[in-house]
Amino acid sequence: MSTFLGQISEIPGISVDRFNGANLESSAFFLSHCHSDHMKGLDSSFFRHLIESDKYLYCSPISKAFLMGIIFGLPEDRIREIELSIPKIIRYTVLEGEASVVTSLTVSTSPTGHCPGSVMFIFTKDEKSILYSGDFRINPKDLPKLNPLNHKIDGKNQAKKFNTIYLDTTFLSLDFLSFPSRLESCEVICDAVRKWLDSNSKNVVIIECSALYGSEHLFMEMFRLLNLKIHVKDKIYSNYMRISELAKCITLDGRDSRIHACTFKWFGQKNLTCRSDVNYENILTIVPSVLRWKGKNTSCVSEYDTRNTQRLYVCYSAHSSYEELRAFVDYFKPDKIVPCVCPSESTTEFHQLLSELMSYQMKLDVSDQVSESFNLEPPFKRVFKKPFVSKYFADDDNENDEL
Template identity: 50%
Template structure:
């Protein structure tokens, strides 16, 4: 759950992923993705206010489509949303007091959910990276071109004044988390086995929030050739996203896989009251249940009495992945965007910066840093779309 207040200390006049409180006074706004903890204050009144002030919100085309659907924006208010996509920088100018300021903005793929990005902010004084919620494979860090530069014909990581970092799982209890591909293989095998046993069998995916498990829907649908029945409130938004549109349905009779109910509803399947409970298997993809468990041995577990199957599935980076990210880029400072409720913010920020300070000068200048020791002990490169029962 994001605790970031929205303001970038080094760059006055902009707000990111928070739209209330002191953010009222910002001149430019940015949204990394459409999850509610990043959208506080982002309501119809917000769009009316920035329309009246000739201001703009920047986000990806997918996030824009979701916002239009959620808030039923008219054409005037739609025009307050400007899209940024790909990895090409744009230059934004805005008024801050009596000054006109210029800011170069590049969006960075975040690997969190469809439409999710981070932001690279650069002006004459500062270079700031705001990750948003993210999960990027350690091996892919060197492939993100906007985060690197060419020095004497050598490609090296850019130096950042501050990285505003998704620290959801910067916690030693989540040192390793399986990749989403590993988790998906577990889910695919169980779903395929269950629906093959009896023509009446149905699978319920118990997912948190309205938006978030889209990657799971896409890959599960591709692997099994089954559309996922989703909530009515998200169906229209999903149909605007090409990679999702062919994977989802709003017809409960069309699918044996349902993600159409709110979490923790335990009284059957609302959309199919004809299906008795003994034919329903519930699968729970989540990470928090796996706190401090040894994931090198198992990433899933059964509660067969309740016909519930739990799989460790995370769209956020693990502790070790975050540590590798910090040591790879070695910024001057780190600002945690998610602070756990059991620790003081300044103490938590100090822990992060201790990781940074522990990186020696030689380590930070060695851009062939061996990141393999930060990986999950469960490594498997097979393609989820080609899984078999023998996997």
């Protein structure tokens, strides 16, 4: 759950993933992806503010499509799309003393593997280069393949140098050392689905998602591996239909499908509401989850409920594990890290792990006889105000049961 307050201290005048309070003084806004903890303040009054002050919101084309679906009457011309990997120059104003001065920065985006349309932002201004990771899950082996994050030197990609990385520290904890890749998790899910469906023609599967949105990658992989459409909840169907890669994987007709993501976990529902012809003994419920694996060995990707063999838990994460975060930071070796997800109570372990992420810098500092080796921002305060979109776009991986 993002606790980042929005302003990028190195580049005054811009705000990312937070659209209320002091951020309204910014003059260019960026949205990394459509999950509620990154959309605080993003409501119709914010868009009125954009119109009145002649400001813009920048995001990926897919995030724009999502936004147009969830906020009625949105002024489309106030949302500007940034295409992946194509640097864009953005002009905005910044206050210098009493005067507003027009200035510019370059921004490019890179995919984050978190949810459809999710991007990282690379901001370049003057001599400064800042990476805002947003929520991400990237196999460290793929980092050299992501052009916006690399320089081409002698035909080979090499990590760009960033002054600061604003980092998704959701699982910066020794309790979440490593996760199976999402493909591994999806294959385990699909194997279980295949076996269950093949064993009886009346059998169906429920995918129990803890939030309304957040399982899109899983649905797309399941469709690719099983060639079966997934019955999704009515209220998300029209939004999914805006995205062609997702539209082909889903259906609105429960009778049409043997895989159902249409049930609501928080009602404790065990049967299908879309079909009355399916008995409980014909339902296998699969629960993609990370928190169940907290502190456990994740080489065991799935486990059945000890009291119910029709309930299968599968370790599945759309955020990086501790080891992936280490590899990410070690690849770029930034001068500074700002954690974007801080525990509600600032723990010693969290700060120790943050320091360890920067251990390459410590080595440098030791040789330079510098005693203050870490350059970490203080943790941000959690804000518990409920965002207006919370029940629509909560992030699945947070297993936010209040939805």
